[in-house]
Amino acid sequence: MTTLLALTNPSSHLFWITSRAAGTASLVLASMSVTVGLMIGGKLMAGRGLGGDMRALHEALALGALGSLALHGLSLLGDPYLHPGVGGIVIPFAGRYRPLWTGLGIIGGWGLAALGLSYYARNSFGPDRWRALHRFTIVFWALGVIHTIGAGTDARTRWYLILLVLLVVPPLVMLPARLASGDRRRAERRQARPRARSATGANSLAR
Secondary structure: OHHHHHHHOHHHHHHHHHHHHHHHHHHHHHHHHHHHHHHHHOOOOOOOOOHHHHHHHHHHHHHHHHHHHHHHHHHHHHOOOOOOHHHHHHOOOOOOOOHHHHHHHHHHHHHHHHHHHHHHHHHHHOHHHHHHHHOOHHHHHHHHHHHHHHHOOOOOOHHHHHHHHHHHHHHHHHHHHHHHHHHHHHHHHHHHHHHHHHHHHHHHHHO
């Protein structure tokens, strides 16, 4: 009876359960943030007057994902079974639990945190350089998805596989439109530069 109570008592697995829930929340929020970001970057909502609202939603989802991600890692420090230590949750491939998949998740987490928080210092990078860096967000998000599949406790369950499909398919579908939109904007900027130089030269001659 005592053994049964120990196995069914959620308090004995509180930190593990918290980490699993926070990890799932982080994946959901990050996937939604990436999807909204692709919609903004691909101009899929252009002409509908939702630009400001979409950016605010994108920012809120990203911050929520980072907060859940921090809880996902920090709650493992209290888990008596894994007991990863600080190094195991912040240094890629240093932990004992599925080190490859966990390491990829740590790299993805650091990448998402760095690129997400760089938004508040984007003026220091310059708009074009910051946008170029921000495109790598989807790479670090993909590492998080791979981490979930390889290290997640629930990743083999039917409901979680359905959830993964619902979260992963929209960004993959929108990515080509985002890439095409970026190519068009770069082509327009290249075409605009000679015209700007010609106009500047004509103004100089006129004086």
